[in-house]
Structure formats: structure tokens, C-alpha cells
Amino acid sequence: MPLLPSKARLAHVVFESDDRASKTFDIVLLVLILGSVAVTILDSVREIRATYGTLFWFLEWGVTILFTIEYLMRIWLSRNKKGYVFSFYGLVDLLATIPAYLSLFIVNTQYLIVIRSLRLLRVIRILKLGRYVSEADFLTQALYASKAKIQLFVGSVLSIVLIMGTVMYIVEGPESGYTSIPMAMYWAIVTLTTVGFGDITPLTPFGKFLASVIMLLGYAIIAVPTGIVTSELTAAKYKNVSPIRKTCPTCDLKDHDRDAAYCKFCGSELERIL
Amino acid sequence: MPLLPSKARLAHVVFESDDRASKTFDIVLLVLILGSVAVTILDSVREIRATYGTLFWFLEWGVTILFTIEYLMRIWLSRNKKGYVFSFYGLVDLLATIPAYLSLFIVNTQYLIVIRSLRLLRVIRILKLGRYVSEADFLTQALYASKAKIQLFVGSVLSIVLIMGTVMYIVEGPESGYTSIPMAMYWAIVTLTTVGFGDITPLTPFGKFLASVIMLLGYAIIAVPTGIVTSELTAAKYKNVSPIRKTCPTCDLKDHDRDAAYCKFCGSELERIL
């Protein structure tokens, strides 16, 4: 009787999710991912770090060792090792292991931005969760199908922001806070997207009038991306597709309405599906 | 002739809504619920409490006694007493009665948070209104049907907030108000949802650029939940589907309106579903 699992058995546990062992593996990994991200978040709060800093340090190293084992195991168990290492998840898994190792090399803790960047690396681990999501396909397809319209929309919004921002820059000027075209464009985006921080606001009457136009525009054009995405999702949903799609025996066309009796391209009678 | 209503009659008045007596009962209860919540709201305003405090105290006790009678009556009249007591509305009804009783035990009025919490309890009474809403089913079904897509969306938004927040925490840092990753995530949510309080705003040029990206993203991805919900509601509306779908015995057409008795394609009579 084997004391250690065979290589095939390990591969099944790591890559599949159908029996108890592989589901447990997935759950343990999920907990480690969420837990390590939570520790990173809490570690950035001064008061919490003061109290729990040492515990966090131990947890971080524990997680690092476990993720390193997981990474090396995935490489060993993969049939296509090169394919995995250079895939998206291969890179994410690698990045997930290195923060603690990197911190060994960064001795001088003066560069806060470096320390804070390491936190970002640790937070990237959240992307490892992507493996467990299958519902994404449907949404991604709907978004991909409307790619051209979305690009057009983004380009139009940026052009509006550019022109409106420059006009506000002329009308209000640096005295009101609109110190340059980039600053005015930043304000235009804050206003068009209806965020409205209030760090810069128009002070002249004509500026307020122009701002009103921009606000009404932003309020209305929100309808466009929503309309694009919704019509794609609705069309996909109601495309009148039956699970068993009729195929025309003559011309092989598959795209028939559910209630069609004859092929719309060649006129042949379609098979009845019972 | 009975002077008091029989138990069966009382049960009908409390649980049904079809004759005058039961409709009157429902209306009286509605008025009591809305009235007691209104009193709680007004009681929290110092100036109003100063003038009407005593009246409110009497009203609160009156309502408490009436809700206690209602609660005990529901228990007495229920066939499944245990089922009611531990149901959602059973708990809401119980919580609706206890604030005044609890206040008898809390003598020391120093703990403002306790007093304010009692107000929350009194406000929970609004949930008793849920019994009178039947239209909720349609909406709840549409939301439940898209549960997986909604979970995916929420997970994606939280991941974006986590990563974007951490990047802003690196770029801006505590000097700009982004004192920790949680604080930066709070700002990212304020910005992505287009609320834009303005209590924290980016001060560096690169921070403003990143903020612009987040704002445009938030402005666009509002389209996704809207698209999900709308496509579900539209599909449900246009399908007119009964849970049990009739199939035409002659031509096998399944696409019939719920109220159809004859097949629209071949005229055959459809089976009655009982």
C-alpha cells in the first residue's frame, strides 16, 4: 500500500475538482489566498502592525513556503511545463511566492515606496482565484462581441473630455484651479463620470454653465455603454437557440430560428427535432 | 350570539386580507408600524425630543403593548407555533416588542451607543411591512436567476478595488491621506461607485491619472450589473413561460404563451397542466 500518493494521484488532486481530496485542496488554497491578502491589508495599518507585526511576519513566511511548494508542484506535475511557467497563472503563481524572498534583499527600509510596492505584489495573489471562475466566459464573450462599439465609445468620451477640458481651461483658468489642460481634463473626467470630488469647481458663471452641460452629457451618455452591453446580453439570451440546433442537411447552415421549418438559405426542409 | 369573535374568526382576520375586518386589521397594523418608526425618527432630533419627548414616551409604550398583544395573538392563532416563532417574521415581530422593555433594564443613560442602538431596534419594525408585498417575487426571481453572474461581478469589483487601492496607496501614500491599504480601498470604492465625497483626493499628477482611469472604469462597468438584471427581466417578460411548459402533441411546438390553449402552428389542442 502506498504511503505517499502517486504522481498521477497528486496531479488529479491539484488540477481537478471532482472528488473530496481535490475539493479540499481547492478550499485550502482559497483560504490561503484570501488569508494572505487579508494579512497584507491589515499589515498596512500602523496601529494593527504595531500589535500584530510579528505574527504577520510568521504568517507571511508560512504562506510563502506553502505557495512555493504549490508552484514547484504545479511545474513538476504539468505535462507542458514551459506552457505553464509562461502562462498568465504561471506568472501570477510565481509573483505570489517572491515578496518575502525579495524583502530579504531589501535591507534599507528607508524607501517606503519599495516596501509599499512589495505589498502590492502580495495583493496580486488575489488573481490566483481566477482559476475557479467559469461564469466569466459568458460575460467576456458579450464584452468581446461589442469590442468595436466600446472602443468607439471610449474614444468619443476621451475626445469630449479633451475639448471640454480645454474650454474650461480657457474660461476658468489657473485662478480657479484649472492650472493646465491635463488638470482641466482631470476635472472634466471627475465631472463627466459624475464622481464630483469638489477639489476643483468652476467659479465663473459661464464656467458653471459649461459644467452643467458636461454634467447633463455625462448623465445621458452613461446610457450608451449600458445599452451596448445589455443588448448583447439580451440578444445572446434570446437568440432563439434550442439546445439541439437544427443543421440544414443540404447547405450545413446552423443558424436557424427555433420555429423555422425550412432553411432560409437553400430552401431545404429542416429535420424535425422531437 | 357570540360577544367575542371565535378563534377561527380571529385567525382569519389576522392572517387573511379578503374581507373588511381583515383589511381593517392590516391597515391598523400598517399605521402602527409607520407611526412608531416615525416617532423613533423624530425622537432622535434633539429639538423635537425636547418638546415632544413625553408624548413620544407614551406613544412608544402604547405601541409596545399593542405589538405585544399582536405577537402573542399570532403565536396563539398559529397552527405551527414553533415554525412561526423561529421564522423571519416571527423574529421581527419579537424584536418589535422588546425595545421599551429593554429600556426598563438600562438605567444608566450614559452609554449613548446603547440608547442609539435601542432606536435601531425600534426602526427594525419597518421589516414587518414585508408581509404585504407580493410583487417582490418577480424581481427576486430575476435577481436569483442571475446569482452566479452577480457574484462574479461583485468579486471582480472587489479585486479591482483591492489592486487599484493598493496602487494609489503606493503612489500617493499617507501624506495625501492614503494612510493604509484599507483607507486606499475606501477611497477606491468612493471613486469607482462615482460617489466622490472629496474627503480624500489624489494630489500627485500620476495619482490623478490613475484616478481618472478608475473613474472611467467605474463609469463603464455600471453597465454590467444593469445589463445582467435587464436581460433577465426582459427575457422573463417576453417568454411568458409557465414553470411547466406545455408541448404540442401534434407538432411538438414548445414555444407557447402561458395562457395558450391551442398550438399556434398547427391548431391542435394543448394538454391541460393541472
Add this chain to the structure above:
Amino acid sequence: MPLLPSKARLAHVVFESDDRASKTFDIVLLVLILGSVAVTILDSVREIRATYGTLFWFLEWGVTILFTIEYLMRIWLSRNKKGYVFSFYGLVDLLATIPAYLSLFIVNTQYLIVIRSLRLLRVIRILKLGRYVSEADFLTQALYASKAKIQLFVGSVLSIVLIMGTVMYIVEGPESGYTSIPMAMYWAIVTLTTVGFGDITPLTPFGKFLASVIMLLGYAIIAVPTGIVTSELTAAKYKNVSPIRKTCPTCDLKDHDRDAAYCKFCGSELERIL
């Protein structure tokens, strides 16, 4: 040859819009309405009033006289005089005439709020434009059809605002600006609707967490009214109605799909529309 138009001719010019005279009447009225509202708006700006105040006074009296003539003319020309006077537009037309007359009685200009209220009356004239809008029906029907769902939605939002507001009132308290439950509810509405003035903001960590929940909720539930309205408009548009609607010769049912060959209620063969 008549020098003055006959009563019938006048009635046609006032109530119809098909020949040149009646279209001219409509345009003149449109200009008067928009012009008098513009004058009221400009008159409220101190600097503009200082320069043009006297001109505005003359214009206001001119408009008042013209609207009075119009009002009296409509009464005289109406067949159902009582019906007109007590209708929505009858009341609007009356209110449109009285501001200048009222100002004769208000001698003491100390009560600014009275003067400002008269401005509101003058601005109400904009509602006279409603007569010229016919496209409103389609939208109004879609809104009316989803009345129940909209009521449910509004009730749910108010309940969320009530409960969330009270929780923030407990957590943050008057020290942070949440001085009473109404104040906290105002903040909750400002946040849920993603307006985000910033006049009140959460200061405690738990308050910011709760605020984040409210913001994400508000960001998502915007999908619901949009979904309701959109699905109504889409269903109405694509209800599969041909301009010539088939009527079942046997049971008189008009509601058939365009592709139906047999009546879904009685099975009779539907007439072919050629």
C-alpha cells in the same frame, strides 16, 4: 368680408395646429412662455436686476396682460368651460397670469420669501409647454405599466436608507455630524444615490466600512429601475405586433404573435393578411 375672425375661426387657431395661423399662434405662445421664464431667471440675479430691472418690470406686465387675454379667450372659446377651468392646464394657465396682480397687493417687500415665491409662480409657466408634447404617451405608458414594481423599489430603497442611516447614526454619532436619524438618513441618500456632497463623511473605520457597503449597494441597485424601465420599453417595441393585427374570427382575440397561423385560445385558423 369679416374684419375680425369669427368665433369658430379663433377657436381653430387656438386649439388646433394644422394651418399657418394656428401654428403661428403656437409659436408666439411658445416664445412668450420661454421668454417670461427667462426673464424671471435673470431677474433673480442681483447684478442683472440692477441694470435691467425696469425693463423686466415692463416685460412682466406685458406678458401678464397677454396671458390674461389668452386665458379669458380659452374660457370663452371652450365648449366645456367648467371642464377647462378645473383641468390641469386650466389651473396652470390661471397661475401663469396672477403673479403680477399678486405683487400689487404685497406692498411690504421685507418678506423675501414671498418675493421669491412669486418667482416660483412665474416659473411654473413652463408647464404650459406640456400641451405641445405628444411623445410623452409612450414613455408614460411604460412607466405606468411598471407602477407596482417601481413602488416596490422605492419602498425598498427607503427601508434600506432608514436602517443603514440608523446604523451609521449609532456607529458615528453626532460627533461626526450624524446628529439625528433624519440627518443620518439624508447622508445615506446622498451616498446611496452616489451624489456624495461630502458635507458629512464617516470618520470611524467601521463607519467607512459600512459606507463602502452602502456605496456598492447603491452602485448595483441602480440596475433595478433601469432594468424595469428598459424591459418595459423593449417589450412594447418588440411585442411582435404588425401594423395590421390579425383578429380571430371565432373568439375575437387580437393578441397573436405575428407568426401565428392558428388562434391560441380556440384553435381556429387565423385569416391571412395579404
Add this chain to the structure above:
Amino acid sequence: MPLLPSKARLAHVVFESDDRASKTFDIVLLVLILGSVAVTILDSVREIRATYGTLFWFLEWGVTILFTIEYLMRIWLSRNKKGYVFSFYGLVDLLATIPAYLSLFIVNTQYLIVIRSLRLLRVIRILKLGRYVSEADFLTQALYASKAKIQLFVGSVLSIVLIMGTVMYIVEGPESGYTSIPMAMYWAIVTLTTVGFGDITPLTPFGKFLASVIMLLGYAIIAVPTGIVTSELTAAKYKNVSPIRKTCPTCDLKDHDRDAAYCKFCGSELERIL
């Protein structure tokens, strides 16, 4: 062998996009447009201008000369020269060349607003990109089809802003910042569109209540334009309708896809529309 391209060849390169030369021409133009706009944006930032001002001056003149050559070339190559010069893109191309020439005439740099206006002219060049967008048709048609409903919606929003703004002007008054009706209307737009700068906020309890009503209204009526645009896009998508609808000569079915050659109900051949 020709050393210079023939006039016909040049015209093909400028106006078409199918072979390598014309695609290269398009790309070079694209880079020039985006590059000159980027230079204008950066040139408005004091610190960047201080360092790179001279380089920008040279680049601006280089671009001016190139755009002048392009403009003159388009005129020379056009068959309908007058048509081009007075068309939208003809005017944009002309405006794209003149900023640097204009600056030769403006000697006195005191008028900052003039200098800033020249920047706007230079930024207008972004509109030259419009030639390369073909996807716009689909969206523009959907928007044009719902023109009447959109106009009605805009008119209603402006009327709401007018009346609500005037009421807030009465209730809050100049002491709270609502100094005139235009100012109050500006605040109403800021609030209705959920931007919420926070530069003006209601201070009285009744004002806050009214503001809450406006916010909930704005939050809800965002559904209307979204519904209009979405239902148009969805209908257009699912209709697949050609402007000339084919009718089946045998069974009279009109509901055919644009690409259908045979009737889906009876199999007959559909007429070709030429």
C-alpha cells in the same frame, strides 16, 4: 519610370485605405494628429513648458507645415473642391493649420485668454480622427431613431431642474449659497446628475429633505435614457431588418432575416431586391 507619383496615384493614397501606401499615409497622419494634440496638452503645463518649450515650438511649426501641405493637397486632389472646403472635415483641416500662423499676428502675450484659445484650436485637430471611424453609423442611427424621446427627456429634465432649483432658491436662499435662480439651477443639475461637488449644500432641514427628493429622482430617472437607447439597440440587433422587407410570395411571411433567400415557413424562394 515616374519619379513622382501621378495625380491619380496620390489621390488613391490620400483618400483610400486598401494598399500599403494609403495605409501608411493614414498611420502617419494619425501619429501627427495624436502627437500634435499631446504636445499642446503638455505645453499647457508650466513646468513642462519651461523645460521643453523650444522643442514644442519646433514641433508645432513642423506639424503646421505638414498639415498645410496635407490641406492644400486634399484641395488639389478633390474632384469637388468647393464641396470639400466647406464640408465639416474641410473646416477642421483648415482650423488645424492656422494656430501657428495666427500666433504670428498676436504679438502682445498679455491676453492669456487668447493664448489659451489658440491651444483649443490646436486641440480641435482631434476631430480629424473622425474620418477613420465607421462603427459610428450603427450607434448614430440608434440615437437618431429615438430623437423625439430624447428631446422629450431633455426638456423634462430641464423643467424639473428649473422648478426644483427655484424651490430650493426660495427655501434656502442666498444665505446658504443659493444666491439666484441660475445658481440654484446649477446646484440642482449638480445634484440631479449625482455629481455632487459639495460647493453648495442645503443647510436647512426642509432643504435637505427637498434635496433628498431630487437625489432619489435623479437616481431613478437615469433609467429613462438608458431604457430608450438600450431598447433601440436591442430592437435593431434582433430585427436584422433590411430597409426593403422581402415578402414571401407563397405564404406571405414578412419576418425574414436580411440574409434569407428562402421563406422559413414554406420554403419558397424569396424575391431578390436589387
